[in-house]
Amino acid sequence: MLKKIIIGNWKMNPLTLKEAEKLFSGVAREVSRAKKTDIIICPPVVFLNKLAKIRTSKIKLGAQDAFPGDVGAFTGEVSGEMLYNLGARYVILGHSERRELGETNIIINKKIKNSIVAGLRPVLCVGENSRDGNHEYFNFVKNQIEECLAGISKNSISKIIVAYEPVWAISSTPDRKDATPHDSLEMAIFIRKILSDKFGKDSANMKILYGGSVSEKDAGEFLQDGGVDGLLAGRASLDASKFSHIVKICEISSN
Numbered sequence: 001m002l003k004k005i006i007i008g009n010w011k012m013n014p015l016t017l018k019e020a021e022k023l024f025s026g027v028a029r030e031v032s033r034a035k036k037t038d039i040i041i042c043p044p045v046v047f048l049n050k051l052a053k054i055r056t057s058k059i060k061l062g063a064q065d066a067f068p069g070d071v072g073a074f075t076g077e078v079s080g081e082m083l084y085n086l087g088a089r090y091v092i093l094g095h096s097e098r099r100e101l102g103e104t105n106i107i108i109n110k111k112i113k114n115s116i117v118a119g120l121r122p123v124l125c126v127g128e129n130s131r132d133g134n135h136e137y138f139n140f141v142k143n144q145i146e147e148c149l150a151g152i153s154k155n156s157i158s159k160i161i162v163a164y165e166p167v168w169a170i171s172s173t174p175d176r177k178d179a180t181p182h183d184s185l186e187m188a189i190f191i192r193k194i195l196s197d198k199f200g201k202d203s204a205n206m207k208i209l210y211g212g213s214v215s216e217k218d219a220g221e222f223l224q225d226g227g228v229d230g231l232l233a234g235r236a237s238l239d240a241s242k243f244s245h246i247v248k249i250c251e252i253s254s255n
Ligand code: PEP
Pocket: 009, 095, 165, 169, 170, 171, 172, 211, 212, 213, 214, 232, 233, 234, 235, 236
């Protein structure tokens, strides 16, 4: 069965380990019957080790960034190998909030390559900051994908998940606007075309997700009509019942 994917990006939340354990355990309890969904939670790195010890076969862990390299003189950084050893199996790379801090496509490309070597599945975030009448935003996303995936071997490409996150729809963007399943659908089709032009049939199994203020209210529409294989939720993933609700909607929509 081809499973859909629901990822929770906790960003820099919550404040304490106790809260993190409560949130994680709450989700684990509520999704214990999930069968058709790969559920991935990406907490702050400081909680990974402890959350990995909470017993659940339904949730996998991911990180929110990974430095390229295994060990070395890189003050403040954490490598993909270290994250793998802590229990992470996925890593979000190129999130718009990190791009805002200066991360370029070239840096993201290095991180993707290294994460694959470390045994992590990269979740590459792409998405335009705003939309323009000339549809230049398609070229912007194309360029992000081409530069971030430059030099990735055809053998590795199916490990990469692409998350389309229009920055203008993300909950942390001031004056954000709602994206529609149609916005997601047209970009998902476009992304699949770019991937197929670049990687041929090896790209056929790649998963594409939508992210941008997804909630339990619109998850069903995005899963049905958004042309994607799953969702990446930020704010909604900080509420165990909302996030679990999204997973349950995904289970139903996979029938
Ligand atoms: C995100 O920033 O990855 C995200 C999906 O956030 P939100 O759902 O809060 O818009």
